[in-house]
Amino acid sequence: MAPLIRLTGITKHYATAGAMDVPVLFGIDLAIARGEFVAIMGQSGSGKSTLMNILGCLDSPSGGSYELDGRDVSALGDRELANVRNRTIGFVFQGFNLLRRMSTEDNVALPLAYAGVGRAEARRRAREQLTQTGLGEFAARLPNQLSGGQQQRVAIARALVNHPALVLADEPTGNLDTRTSNEIMEVFTRLNAESGITVVLVTHEPDIARHAHRLVRLKDGLVIYDGPVQGAAQ
Amino acid sequence: MSYVQVLLEALRAMAMNRLRTALTMLGMIIGVGAVVLMMAVGQGAQTKVNQSIATMGSNLFIVLSGAVTSGGVRFGTGSAQTLTVDDATALAGLSTVKGTAPLISGGFQLAFGNANWGTLVWGTTPDYFTLRAWDTDEGELFGDTDLRSASRVAVIGQTVAENLFPDENPVGKTLRIRNSPFTIIGVLARKGQNLDGRDQDDTVFVPISTARQQLIRTPFPGSVRMIMAQAISEQALAEAEAEMTQLLRVRHRIREGQDDDFNLRNLSAVAETAAIAARAMSLMLGAIASVSLLVGGIGIMNIMLVSVTERTREIGIRMALGARRRDILLQFLTEALVICLVGGSVGLAIGVGGAWIAAELANMTVEVTLASAGVAFGFSAAIGVFFGFYPARKAAGLKPVEALRYE
Numbered sequence: 001m002a003p004l005i006r007l008t009g010i011t012k013h014y015a016t017a018g019a020m021d022v023p024v025l026f027g028i029d030l031a032i033a034r035g036e037f038v039a040i041m042g043q044s045g046s047g048k049s050t051l052m053n054i055l056g057c058l059d060s061p062s063g064g065s066y067e068l069d070g071r072d073v074s075a076l077g078d079r080e081l082a083n084v085r086n087r088t089i090g091f092v093f094q095g096f097n098l099l100r101r102m103s104t105e106d107n108v109a110l111p112l113a114y115a116g117v118g119r120a121e122a123r124r125r126a127r128e129q130l131t132q133t134g135l136g137e138f139a140a141r142l143p144n145q146l147s148g149g150q151q152q153r154v155a156i157a158r159a160l161v162n163h164p165a166l167v168l169a170d171e172p173t174g175n176l177d178t179r180t181s182n183e184i185m186e187v188f189t190r191l192n193a194e195s196g197i198t199v200v201l202v203t204h205e206p207d208i209a210r211h212a213h214r215l216v217r218l219k220d221g222l223v224i225y226d227g228p229v230q231g232a233a234q
Numbered sequence: 235m236s237y238v239q240v241l242l243e244a245l246r247a248m249a250m251n252r253l254r255t256a257l258t259m260l261g262m263i264i265g266v267g268a269v270v271l272m273m274a275v276g277q278g279a280q281t282k283v284n285q286s287i288a289t290m291g292s293n294l295f296i297v298l299s300g301a302v303t304s305g306g307v308r309f310g311t312g313s314a315q316t317l318t319v320d321d322a323t324a325l326a327g328l329s330t331v332k333g334t335a336p337l338i339s340g341g342f343q344l345a346f347g348n349a350n351w352g353t354l355v356w357g358t359t360p361d362y363f364t365l366r367a368w369d370t371d372e373g374e375l376f377g378d379t380d381l382r383s384a385s386r387v388a389v390i391g392q393t394v395a396e397n398l399f400p401d402e403n404p405v406g407k408t409l410r411i412r413n414s415p416f417t418i419i420g421v422l423a424r425k426g427q428n429l430d431g432r433d434q435d436d437t438v439f440v441p442i443s444t445a446r447q448q449l450i451r452t453p454f455p456g457s458v459r460m461i462m463a464q465a466i467s468e469q470a471l472a473e474a475e476a477e478m479t480q481l482l483r484v485r486h487r488i489r490e491g492q493d494d495d496f497n498l499r500n501l502s503a504v505a506e507t508a509a510i511a512a513r514a515m516s517l518m519l520g521a522i523a524s525v526s527l528l529v530g531g532i533g534i535m536n537i538m539l540v541s542v543t544e545r546t547r548e549i550g551i552r553m554a555l556g557a558r559r560r561d562i563l564l565q566f567l568t569e570a571l572v573i574c575l576v577g578g579s580v581g582l583a584i585g586v587g588g589a590w591i592a593a594e595l596a597n598m599t600v601e602v603t604l605a606s607a608g609v610a611f612g613f614s615a616a617i618g619v620f621f622g623f624y625p626a627r628k629a630a631g632l633k634p635v636e637a638l639r640y641e
């Protein structure tokens with residue numbers, strides 16, 4: 001079966017005002033199969049977030065090809081890309097990125113609204129998802145009435161509500177203490193193990209990366225290690 | 235995302251920033267209110283003029299005794315009475331003229347019982363009422379028999395009736411005009427103001443023969459103050475004017491090159507001028523008010539642009555969650571539209587209220603038409619779309635990564 005993600009020779013350079021283009025990714029080849037749990041590590045500025053944005057169809061690569069779920073992403077129009085972000089991918093950000101003026105429940109229901117699900121049904125499913133994530137009692141609260149760990153769990157519920165094949169998390173525990181980080185990682189581990197959802201996450205902490213099965217290490221825009229987490233040189 | 239949901243989100247966003255929303259709306263409220271009010275005032279003025287024109291009678295001319303030069307001194311119009319009853323009869327014989335009526339007049343004190351009223355009394359023929367399409371509300375008009383026998387009968391206007399006979403029917407009563415008793419045989423229908431703003435109902439008509447005998451002394455027998463004439467149709471107006479001028483010049487033995495000793499006025503032309511002036515005023519008021527609507531629209535654009543910038547990150551998040559460009563566009567457009575429509579409705583209410591106050595307190599003729607309400611509403615919607623579109627498109631055109639990175 002074709003891998004869920006296949007990157008071939010992906011390059012990325014940013015155009016900056018005045019100065020020359022800044023090259024960030026120098027040809028990334030990467031294939032990730034369904035059900036994998038991948039951690040991406042690397043020094044600050046090595047291009048991890050850049051790669052995640054390309055994987056998430058939030059940004060387009062400068063060169064190379066990206067196949068997601070058997071489809072060439074570069075051939076997709078705005079509308080189809082929005083659809084992919086809506087249905088195939090779930091995002092979890094370091095800064096949670098919840099909409100602050102909406103209740104927890106409405107935040108979680110938002111991807112469903114963009115999927116065309118009716119309001120009542122979307123709310124029902126959002127509440128269900130929150131309950132599964134252990135946040136049922138917070139459905140009516142505003143995000144800023146929750147702790148950081150709770151907010152990140154809400155964000156995960158939002159990422160999962162549309163049953164994506166792939167969850168992308170860019171430093172999901174970056175703003176959290178160790179105990180809360182472990183709780184969040186347990187959530188990822190469980191949804192990977194129980195629901196078979198492919199998880200790709202970026203982290204700086206080896207303890208966090210240990211929850212994954214496979215490690216991809218970047219350095220200066222190139223993959224310098226790709227293999228099991230165990231045995232990876234620290 | 236369904237339209238209902240887009241609308242709910244727009245309302246939520248507006249509720250987040252109540253003061254700003256209210257101030258933005260205020261621009262719309264003032265704009266639409268001003269347009270509605272000004273259009274009501276303009277329309278009212280137009281209606282008033284049109285009503286005056288309608289009560290005037292159609293295709294009418296007035297012939298006045300003209301300026302006369304006497305020993306090098308030019309006297310004003312009517313300074314010499316050169317017109318006669320025979321002129322009127324002759325003019326009526328023209329093929330383009332439907333009818334004529336000679337008129338003489340004088341100001342008199344009227345009395346009934348203890349009540350007094352000063353007004354202008356006119357002597358004329360029964361044809362006058364036909365020309366003006368003027369009938370009685372009560373009683374009847376005087377006829378040719380009254381004219382021939384110079385009977386002491388009078389037909390009075392509504393204003394005179396109200397002032398002299400506040401709570402009784404004037405028909406059959408005896409009115410004293412400068413101490414001469416006249417029997418009131420009819421009360422005329424109400425006509426309202428004429429184009430000059432004079433009350434057409436403050437008047438008394440008596441047969442011209444009676445007037446000459448009892449009330450009004452004329453320079454010579456048969457002379458009249460003016461003649462009213464009616465052309466057979468609108469198309470015949472120009473021809474009637476030419477023929478009447480020609481006939482009067484011949485009758486008055488005016489030589490080639492000499493000035494007319496009469497003054498022929500086409501009342502339709504006067505009416506048209508008045509109507510054009512009223513329309514121009516109406517348009518100008520509307521144009522001035524539209525400027526404030528435009529300013530309101532620019533205010534909306536300004537606020538929407540600020541709002542898009544402030545919510546850049548939100549837009550990025552929404553895009554990451556699957557919002558299409560269309561969804562983002564619709565979201566901001568809806569916000570602009572809601573502000574405009576709510577502001578427009580309130581403005582409409584205020585405009586209508588203002589028009590009512592102007593009518594009640596300032597005694598102005600105002601008229602709020604359904605069309606002006608529709609125009610105001612349509613305008614505010616159009617402004618919402620027009621001035622909301624640019625900011626909304628700007629929001630929708632953002633790249634997801636860039637929007638998400640925005641601090």
Ligand SMILES: Nc1ncnc2c1ncn2[C@@H]1O[C@H](COP(=O)(O)OP(=O)(O)OP(=O)(O)O)[C@@H](O)[C@H]1O
Pocket residue numbers: 014015016022024042043044045046047048049050051
């Ligand atoms: N929009 C941009 N314009 C120009 N350069 C950029 C832009 N975004 C990122 N870069 C540059 O690209 C490089 C990689 O950035 P990226 O955010 O991918 O790093 P990262 O590996 O995620 O780092 P960190 O661990 O600090 O999050 C950096 O040198 C950064 O300066």
Ligand SMILES: [Mg+2]
Pocket residue numbers: 048049050170
């Ligand atoms: Mg990063």
